Amino acid sequence: MVAAGRAGVGTNQESVRRHNLGTALGHVHTDGRISRAELTARMGLNRSTIAGLVSELESLGLAEQGKARAARVGAGRPSVDVSAGSGAHVLAVDVRVDGLVVARVGLGGVVQARASGPAAAGHDPAATADSVADLARLVLKDAPREARLVGVGVGAPGMIRAGDGVVRLAPNLEWHDVPFAQMLAERLDLDHLPVMANDADLGALAEHLRGAAVGVDDLVYLSGEVGVGAGVIVGGAPLTGAGGYAGEIGHLPFQPDGRACHCGSRGCWETEVGGHAIAAAIGCPPDRITSLGEVLDGLSETPRELHRVADQLGRGLAGIVNLLNPRVIVLGGFLRSLLPLIAQEVRDAMVDQALSAPYEQVRVALPGLGGDSVLVGAAELAFADLMLDPVARLGASA
Numbered sequence: 001m002v003a004a005g006r007a008g009v010g011t012n013q014e015s016v017r018r019h020n021l022g023t024a025l026g027h028v029h030t031d032g033r034i035s036r037a038e039l040t041a042r043m044g045l046n047r048s049t050i051a052g053l054v055s056e057l058e059s060l061g062l063a064e065q066g067k068a069r070a071a072r073v074g075a076g077r078p079s080v081d082v083s084a085g086s087g088a089h090v091l092a093v094d095v096r097v098d099g100l101v102v103a104r105v106g107l108g109g110v111v112q113a114r115a116s117g118p119a120a121a122g123h124d125p126a127a128t129a130d131s132v133a134d135l136a137r138l139v140l141k142d143a144p145r146e147a148r149l150v151g152v153g154v155g156a157p158g159m160i161r162a163g164d165g166v167v168r169l170a171p172n173l174e175w176h177d178v179p180f181a182q183m184l185a186e187r188l189d190l191d192h193l194p195v196m197a198n199d200a201d202l203g204a205l206a207e208h209l210r211g212a213a214v215g216v217d218d219l220v221y222l223s224g225e226v227g228v229g230a231g232v233i234v235g236g237a238p239l240t241g242a243g244g245y246a247g248e249i250g251h252l253p254f255q256p257d258g259r260a261c262h263c264g265s266r267g268c269w270e271t272e273v274g275g276h277a278i279a280a281a282i283g284c285p286p287d288r289i290t291s292l293g294e295v296l297d298g299l300s301e302t303p304r305e306l307h308r309v310a311d312q313l314g315r316g317l318a319g320i321v322n323l324l325n326p327r328v329i330v331l332g333g334f335l336r337s338l339l340p341l342i343a344q345e346v347r348d349a350m351v352d353q354a355l356s357a358p359y360e361q362v363r364v365a366l367p368g369l370g371g372d373s374v375l376v377g378a379a380e381l382a383f384a385d386l387m388l389d390p391v392a393r394l395g396a397s398a
Contacts, residue, residue, distance in 0.1 A: 017053075018389050018390075018391055018392075019389075020043065020045065020049070020053055021053050021056060021057065021389075021390055021391065022386075022387050022388050022389055022390055023043060023387075024039055024043065024050070024053045024054065024057060025057055025062055025063070025386070025387055025390050026387040027039055027042060027043075028057070028062075028063050028082055028083070028084055028107070028108075029084055029107050029108060029109070029383065029387065030209060030210075031108075032083065032084055032108035032109070032110075033081055033082070033083040033084075033108075034081070034082055034083075035079040035080065035081050035082070036050050036051065036054060036079050036080045036081075036082060037079035038079075039053075039054070039082065054080075054082050057082075057085070057390070058085065060085075060087060060390060060391070060394060061085045061086065061087020061088065061146065061147070061148075062084075062085045062087050062088060062107060062386075062390060063082050063083065063084065063085045064082070064083050064084075064085050064086075065080050065081070065082055066080065066081040066082075066083060083108070084106065084107035084108035084110070085107060086106060086107075086144060086146075086147055087146060087147055087148060088106070088107055088147060088148050088149075088150045088386060088394070089104050089105060089106045089107075089112060089143060089147050089148070089149060089150070090104075090105050090149065090150055090151040090152065090153060090379050090382035090383055091103070091104060091105075091136050091139070091140070091149065091151075091152040091153070091188075091194075091382065092104075092105050092152075092153050092154075092155075092375045092376070092378040092379040092382060093132055093136075093152070093153065093154040093155065093184075093194075093375075093378055094155050094199065094374045094375045094378060095128065095132070095154065095155065095156040095157070095173075095180075095199075096119070096157065096199075096225055097119065097123070097157060097172045097173060097225055097226040097227070097275075098119060098225065098226065098275075098289060098290035099116060099117060099118050099119050099290060100116060100117045100118070100119065100128070100131055100132060100135060101114060101115075101116045101135075101375055102114065102115055102116075102132060102135035102136050102138075102139055103115075103139060103375050103379070104139040104140060104143060105375075105376070105379035105382075106147075107383070109209075109210050109376055109379065109380070111372065111375070111376070112139075112143075113138075113139040113142060113143075114139060114375075115135040115138040115139050116135070117131050117134075117135055118290075119290075122174075123173040123174060123175070125175060125178045125180060125183065126183065128180075129180065129183040129184050129187050130187065132154075132184060132187075133184070133187035133188055136152075136188060148394055150382070150383070150385070150386045150393050150394065151194075151195065151381075151382030151383060151384075151385060151386065151393075152184065152188065152190065152194035152195070152382055153194065153195050153196075153197075153202075153377075153378035153379055153380070153381035153382030153383075154180070154181065154184065154194050154195070154196040154197075154378055155196070155197060155198070155199040155201075155202040155203075155374040155375070155377060155378045156170060156173070156180065156196065156198070156199060157170055157172060157173065157198070157199050157200075157223065157225060157226075157227055157229060158170025158171070158172075158173065158175060158198065159198070159244075159245045159248065160196050160197055160198055160244070161243075161244065162196075162197070162244045164179070164181060164182070164193060165179070165180060165181020165182065165193055165194060165195070165196035166178065166179050166180070166181070167180050167196075168245070169263075171227065171251075171261070171262035171263040171264075172225075172226045172227045172262050174262070180196065181193040181194050181195075181196050194382075195381045195382060195384070197377075197378070197381055198229060198231070198247060199223050199225075199229065199374045200221055200222065200223035200229035200230050200231035200247055200332075200374075201231040201238060201240070201247060201377070202231065202373070202374045202376075202377025202378050202380075202381060203221040203223050203231050203330070203332050203367070203373040203374050203377055204219060204220070204221035204230075204231025204232065204233050204238065204330075204377070205231065205233075205238070205377040205380055205381070206369055206372075206373045206374070206375075206376035206377035206380060207219070207221050207330050207367055207368060207369060207373055208233050209380060210368070210369060210376060211330070211367055211368030211369040211373060211376075212328065212330050212365040212366065212367055212368035212369075213233075213327075213328045213330060213365070213368075214368075216327045216328050217233065217234075217235055217236040217327075218233065218234055218235065218324070218325065218326045218327045218328075219232075219233050219326050219327060219328040219329070219330065220232050220233075220320055220324060220326045220328075220329045220330070221329075221330045221332060221367075221373065222249070222329065222330065222331050222332060222333075222335060223332050223333050223374065224273065224274065224275075224331060224332060224333035224334050224335030224336075224338070225274075225275055225333040225334060226274055226275035226276065226289065227250050227262070227270050227274050227275070228249065228250030228269060228270035228273060228274050229247055229248060229249065229250055230247040230248075230249040230250075230320070231247055232246065232247055232324060232326075234324070249269065249316075249320070250268060250269050250270030250274060251263050251265065251268045251269070251270065252268065252269050252316075252319075253265070253267055253268065254267055254268060254269040254271075254272055254312070254316065255267035255271070255272065258271055258272065259271040259272075259277075269312075269316050272308075272309070272312040272313075272316075273309055273312050273313045273316060273335075275289050275292055275333075275334050276289065277309055277312075278292060278296070278306075278309055278334055278338060279292055280305075281303065281305040281306050281308070281309050282295065282296070282299070282303050282305065282306065283303075283305075292334050292337075293333075293334055293336070293337045293371075294337075296334065296337035296338055296341065297337050299341060302341045302342060306338075306341060306342055307342075307345060309338070309342070310342035310345035310346050310349065311345065311349045312349075313335070313338075313342070313346050313349070314345065314346040314347065314348065314349020314350045314352075314353070315349050315350075315353050317329060317346065317349075317350050317354075317364065318349065318350045318352070318353030318354035318359075319353070321350065321354040321355070321358045321359055321362050322353075322354055322355050322358060325358040325361065325362075326362055327361060327362065327363065328362070328363050328364075328365055329362060329363070329364050329365070330365050330366070330367050330368075330373075331364065331365070331366060331367075332367050332371075332373050332374075336366050336367060336370075336371070339364070339366065343364075346364070347364075350364075
């Protein structure tokens with residue numbers, strides 16, 4: 001069974017084969033390891049066709065076939081396992097306010113190598129691109145010679161234009177209309193632009209595919225670093241908005257007479273629950289905000305000053321529950337270290353403010369991918385073209 005796709009897909013035998021090849025690779029990549037029998041069931045193709053597709057993926061270095069499973073339930077021959085191959089990898093980049101992380105990620109979502117560095121002075125875009133390029137060279141230097149670099153994915157905390165990777169606004173980086181994808185392409189000597197997206201959107205994608213929300217079609221991922229953003233998936237599809245800028249939940253008006261926000265407004269939600277608010281509550285100096293997660297992890301008792309942050313976080317989460325009715329809300333970034341200290345107070349505030357019907361359906365969770373949600377999401381973004389047409393993408397990367 002061939003799903004509907006772009007115009008022309010499925011109109012001839014070759015396009016059908018390549019479409020099916022990408023679909024099969026997508027299943028192998030998502031699962032990491034899958035049997036040929038399961039591929040047959042999912043794709044609705046006959047066993048010989050699946051065997052041919054898997055053999056072609058193997059010849060491209062994108063899959064590996066193992067021995068047939070010894071134990072099998074039901075009639076027929078034992079099925080052969082198919083696992084992700086080592087013939088392709090991507091670069092994943094997480095641009096944070098407090099630093100940079102770059103990783104080489106293989107099929108199956110495996111982080112093969114990583115390197116991190118401090119944020120550039122003043123978050124200068126050119127210096128940031130230089131640092132990312134330096135880190136990229138570090139993680140690529142030990143890559144297998146036969147493996148192909150098939151994409152570069154970048155997450156950043158701001159509003160990013162999907163077509164060309166221009167960062168329209170990243171308040172906490174103080175970036176305005178920065179052509180960051182183009183800057184990276186030049187420094188990495190790429191013949192195509194890296195793909196870029198908002199960090200919270202990538203966190204939601206990763207947790208949906210590989211983390212705390214696998215099998216959940218309605219979820220919200222909160223990227224709680226210095227600022228606060230949301231990635232939203234509704235009915236299994238990302239909620240992006242008309243221009244791709246949906247999810248700037250940290251800039252919802254929250255306190256009319258509240259603190260000034262980096263976006264230029266006042267009283268935004270992130271001024272109450274973002275990194276600076278948490279740091280101020282526990283007496284963490286502003287110059288140590290990069291290690292705020294470690295400071296929170298080291299607390300044995302909950303400081304009294306965190307009570308207000310807990311209440312404001314719970315109130316905001318209640319608003320999300322009332323508006324979106326998600327099954328899971330995943331708290332990433334500094335919120336991942338904060339939640340264990342204030343979990344009961346957050347729940348109490350949610351009970352007070354949330355409507356009972358949607359509140360009964362929601363679960364607040366920590367990221368299943370730890371601190372790698374955005375990084376893994378950036379990798380998934382970079383692999384997307386390979387999943388559409390493995391043959392064309394490998395040809396373009398040669």
